[in-house]
Amino acid sequence: MKIISVVGARPNFMKVAPIYRAINNKQKISGLSIEHLICHTGQHYDEKMSRIFFEELELPKPDFYLGIGGGSHTEQTARIMLEFEKVLLAEKPDLVIVVGDVNSTIACSLTAVKLGIKVAHVEAGLRSFDRSMPEEINRILTDSISDFLFVTEPSGLINLKNEGITENKIHFVGHVMIDSLIYFLKKAEKSSVLKELDLVKNNYILVTMHRPSNVDNENGLNDLIRLLKKLSEKHKIVFPVHPRTRKNLEKYNLNLNHNTNLKITEPIGYLDFIWLMNNASLILTDSGGIQEESTYLGIQCITLRKTTERPITVEVGTNHLLGDDFIKAEKRAEEILNGNIKSGKIPDLWDGKSSERIVEILISELT
Ligand code: UD1
Numbered sequence: 001m002k003i004i005s006v007v008g009a010r011p012n013f014m015k016v017a018p019i020y021r022a023i024n025n026k027q028k029i030s031g032l033s034i035e036h037l038i039c040h041t042g043q044h045y046d047e048k049m050s051r052i053f054f055e056e057l058e059l060p061k062p063d064f065y066l067g068i069g070g071g072s073h074t075e076q077t078a079r080i081m082l083e084f085e086k087v088l089l090a091e092k093p094d095l096v097i098v099v100g101d102v103n104s105t106i107a108c109s110l111t112a113v114k115l116g117i118k119v120a121h122v123e124a125g126l127r128s129f130d131r132s133m134p135e136e137i138n139r140i141l142t143d144s145i146s147d148f149l150f151v152t153e154p155s156g157l158i159n160l161k162n163e164g165i166t167e168n169k170i171h172f173v174g175h176v177m178i179d180s181l182i183y184f185l186k187k188a189e190k191s192s193v194l195k196e197l198d199l200v201k202n203n204y205i206l207v208t209m210h211r212p213s214n215v216d217n218e219n220g221l222n223d224l225i226r227l228l229k230k231l232s233e234k235h236k237i238v239f240p241v242h243p244r245t246r247k248n249l250e251k252y253n254l255n256l257n258h259n260t261n262l263k264i265t266e267p268i269g270y271l272d273f274i275w276l277m278n279n280a281s282l283i284l285t286d287s288g289g290i291q292e293e294s295t296y297l298g299i300q301c302i303t304l305r306k307t308t309e310r311p312i313t314v315e316v317g318t319n320h321l322l323g324d325d326f327i328k329a330e331k332r333a334e335e336i337l338n339g340n341i342k343s344g345k346i347p348d349l350w351d352g353k354s355s356e357r358i359v360e361i362l363i364s365e366l367t
Contacts, residue, residue, distance in 0.1 A: 002035040003095045003096075004064075005098075006038075006041065006096065006099070007040050009102040010050065010267075012104065012105075013054065014289075015122060018355035019359070020059060021355065023359055030363075039084065040065045041080045041107070042068045043080070048268075053269070057270060066079075066080060073134060077106065077107045080103065085115070095366060097122060098122070101139045106138040109121065109142045120146065120150065124143050124151050125152075125159045126288075127155075134212070135288070150171050152354075156172075171361055173361070175292065175350050178292065178296050178351075178354065179353070179355050181296055188275040188278070197238055199279075200236075204235065204237065206237075207228065207283075208242065208285045209224055210244050213324070216248060227330055237261060239265070243267070277299060282333060298318055301320065303319055304326070307321075313347075316347055
């Protein structure tokens with residue numbers, strides 16, 4: 001059996017790493033021969049957005065690197081398709097595994113199905129119901145053409161059913177990203193990031209912000225700068241800045257001024273980042289994955305978005321969905337830091353074994 005797994009952007013690496021490990025383990029135990037190749041589209045290419053993750057997540061060098069880089073959505077998606085088609089024609093895999101909701105996910109799944117190759121979508125069924133988000137379009141399209149849909153939370157089962165997807169394609173397996181979190185948290189304990197950034201456990205706010213709706217316009221960036229300035233009067237903040245946010249700050253000539261309480265950094269590697277999450281008193285974010293990781297870790301998280309495609313993090317987890325109201329966010333942040341916290345639970349099947357479940361299902365259906 002030959003499988004190609006696709007990675008492209010930062011949130012993909014930690015999802016493919018446990019699948020890679022589970023396939024290797026399965027081969028060792030069962031004696032089955034599975035050729036598992038990794039294709040990196042190069043959607044993300046900076047050292048700190050890509051290469052560092054391969055090293056830290058114990059992933060081998062990708063078998064294929066498409067070197068796509070940035071561009072408009074159409075350019076990026078089309079270039080990935082053209083290059084990925086060459087890989088598929090040469091390798092003729094039995095299955096392509098795609099994860100998450102980035103442009104690489106839809107580009108590679110569409111290329112594969114056009115060649116009659118089966119596709120497994122890991123993290124299927126999530127819906128924000130906001131079609132202005134590029135990821136929502138990627139999710140809907142990828143799910144509608146995939147053969148295996150691996151779902152992380154109950155809302156995904158309902159969404160896929162409502163969209164008329166045949167039930168026998170859908171599998172509730174939990175979350176591979178949590179597999180990585182559980183597996184690497186021990187290793188992250190050795191991180192010296194708190195010392196390097198002069199931070200004390202449970203005594204700082206971790207901020208990430210990179211959604212187009214928050215950072216592609218001047219008003220959104222000004223709101224963010226005001227919020228950080230206000231919160232940093234009383235609290236320590238660490239803010240690793242995503243390339244999209246950095247480019248837009250430069251474009252609008254805006255400055256995020258360092259002060260003793262506000263630490264602005266480059267994007268941070270996986271182990272240091274999960275250690276920063278694990279020890280934060282509060283996380284402020286617009287990321288998808290961080291809402292889930294903070295729920296697993298039981299860390300309070302304010303999400304600055306109007307919708308979430310991951311409702312379990314609000315329903316049972318520690319996520320506070322506050323829309324784009326930065327004044328409300330400041331107020332809520334203070335309340336949380338004063339001890340008014342939301343207690344949370346770990347969602348079902350977020351137990352570190354999702355990749356094993358996926359591999360079992362794939363093997364039983366494909367052999
Ligand atoms: C992409 C995903 C988003 C995900 C995010 C995580 C899509 C539609 N969006 O958004 O869902 O949450 O990744 O990071 O796929 N850039 C660099 N260096 C890099 C990577 C990007 O400079 O290593 C620049 C690009 O050239 C571009 C900007 O950052 O100008 C945005 O990159 P892009 O891949 O288009 O989308 P993201 O905003 O990163």
